[in-house]
Amino acid sequence: MPALKFCILDADYITEGEGRSERPVIRIWGKTREGKSVLVLDRTFEPYFYVQPRDGLSESELKLLAKRILQLRIEGKGPKRVEKIKGRKFLGKPIKILRVIVGVPPDVPKFRELLKEWRDVEEEYEYGVNFYKRYLIDKKLTPMGWAQVEGREAKPGKGLRVDVVFEASSVKPLEENGYPKLRVLAFDLELVEERGKEKIIMISMMDNKGFKKALTIGKKKTLGVEVLGSEGELIKRFIELVQKRNPEVIAAYNSDRFDFPKLQEKAEGYRIPLILSRDGSHVTFRRSGRVSAADIKGRIHIDIFDFIEHILRATLSSEVLTLDMVAKELIGEGKEDMEWKDIEKAWKKKDLKSIASYCLQDSNLALKLADNLLPQIFELSKVVGQTPFDVSRHFYSQLVEWVLIRKAFDIGEIVPNRPKYDEVMRRRKVPPYVGGYVQQPKEGIHDNIALFDFQSLYPSITITHNVSPETLDCKDCKVNERNQVPDLKHHFCGKHNGFVPRVIEELVKKRVEIKEKLKRLGERSFEYRALYNRQYALKIIANASYGYYGYAGSRWYSRVCAESITSWGRMYIKKVISMAEKMKYNVIYGDTDSLFVKIKTRKEARKFLEKVNSKLPGIMELDFRDLYESGIFVLGKTGLAAKKRYALIDKKGVITIRGFEKVRRDWANIARDTQENILKAILKDKSPAKAVRIVRRIIDNLKKGKVEFDDLIIYTQLTKPIEKYEQIGPHVLAAKKMRAKGMAVHEGSTIAYVITKGTGSISERAEPAEGADVKDYDPDYYTNNQVIPAAMRVLSGLGYKEEDLLSKKRLEQVSLSKFVKK
DNA sequence: CTCAAACGGGG
């Protein structure tokens, strides 16, 4: 029988036929080693879900139940079969279960709905697993892994842009490494507002085969830019070029929420079919979480921002996830300065060259980021067993969940249901349990700091102490065999390995193996990069497993498990801190699984590490991160629960900031700029006194009216029609005033306003920026609600009070020596 | 104190 080897890139399903004969077709999109694009069609897989009968049902009653299910009808159509399944378990205990096989995927929730209230039905399971995900799991297929399809080759039908179509009789996973070279195309849009309407003025594209293009609208020919006659023409040309370049991956930055919705809206308006797919279908939007993801059949649309927001954010030192900051950190290359409004100015001046260079720069960065991140996304796909499209949009909790679901299938465990809405709410309302241990920072500026942290503290605890919902408070092991939780009256079984610890242990073991292999490989090799990314994927999933126990939407939710893990965590970090102190080291700050210690040399740091690790049990291990020249540590707002707020400078002068940059766009520029300047004064000039002087000068300027009007404007969006607001915030009242003046404001408008002097609430004193008089602004508001809160985030930790910023009297000489602790 | 609403990324 003809067979073909290919790498799985994406999967989905369609249906064929109608009524009773309607059936699903699984489609797997892939690529061969030789570079041929493949579409595999599998008609052999059927949708199903599980039904658990009421406890204590006799054999004959069970048969009757199965028969009754089989007799259900939806529009004359019944389930295909009902099977009694043996050997399944639920949370470790044997369970009686029926499997209901239906015609097409949408029948699953319909039939479930019909039988869920029945007296003889206890519960239904696995009705919420997407059909194509179900297929990948049941067939043990892994995206970005290889598979062999057997069956018959078919002609690509009309409108199918693939080299080979294969009708499968079977698809089996293969143990092979690597993946084919993929063509990646990045793009970017520029829009301006013209007469109150948004308009796409440019689209740039770039791919990893050297293709580069900027498209714009106009009449005049411009060097290096292709000029189209209208916005519609522009979009059509973009579609044409995408199809011509025929990429496997389409990447952009924030394209789920911005570029594709805009393209879709415009294309619809002009009645242009937005067909970028390989099967002739339009771009569709799939809800995933709170975002709609733009889906292009046969190609992988990766929104780089989504992946960074969900997964990479935690490892980035930047807290601002703009393309500029992210690119600077990941590829060492940022954007040229061009403020958002400058694009509009350039457009009015017909300065196409500037816009094109800006737009191409964005495509270029998106392409480089894709080049950098795709290998990580692909490894995540392999570990989780879900498509790159999906894993790049998942949260940590979802990654963990899919790993667990896959494993559950492999060992015959029925997957617990997602909690219902009420249950999620109940879980959220429960008072929080004690988290990680925080050793209050010794506030101020410190020199010579070494950072240590536990490598995977929580996963290590989960494995070492067998923390799992079904091993909790077991009755079948002796007291001295148990894993007793330090601060709680709970224990975990010492005899039988729990489901979750088993899965996590597998991840950790694989990671250890890979790390061993890495030691023998040159850092430059392709294999090294791939394996490095694999171990990283394993690490982040293992680390997220703890959070999954405490996540309100979890299928394997267990507050006690989460609580127990943090309890052990506190025990271990306290142990390390007290060891450090016994060795006469000064511990500046400790948080959950990390500690900052005053240590001068790397050698000394290593020595300290060795001593500590020799005293830790099992797989618990402390790591040495880095040595820093100096840093400032600041207490959180409450003073009690210290937040993670510190800034460090390493030996090369690179600044790491945590927890300060939280000033958002609905703040006035004056607050944002002030905060930035005082951080610079402290870290670069090491002068808190200078920082205070900066704030005082700004406050003084505010009083004297020596400020730029633009720096006072606050931008807030109307997210619903004005009439629908219950809470009338400042921007809502400003919008009403605008409307009264005959200006067009509607849902989605961004309202620019300033707060003026006078009486009444802040909202009542909000005036639209356009038409407001510079002289009318309220210096007190800008001082107390903008500049001071922004400044105090940094300065409170250095011992300053609000009064210090406000007082006119000369501040006593604050020298660096007061803060630098040698 | 609670509740509603906004932000993020993009332009």
Next chain:
DNA sequence: GGGTACGTTTGAG
């Protein structure tokens, strides 16, 4: 397209 899926902060009341 197989229910729902973020986490944090500000201002009003």
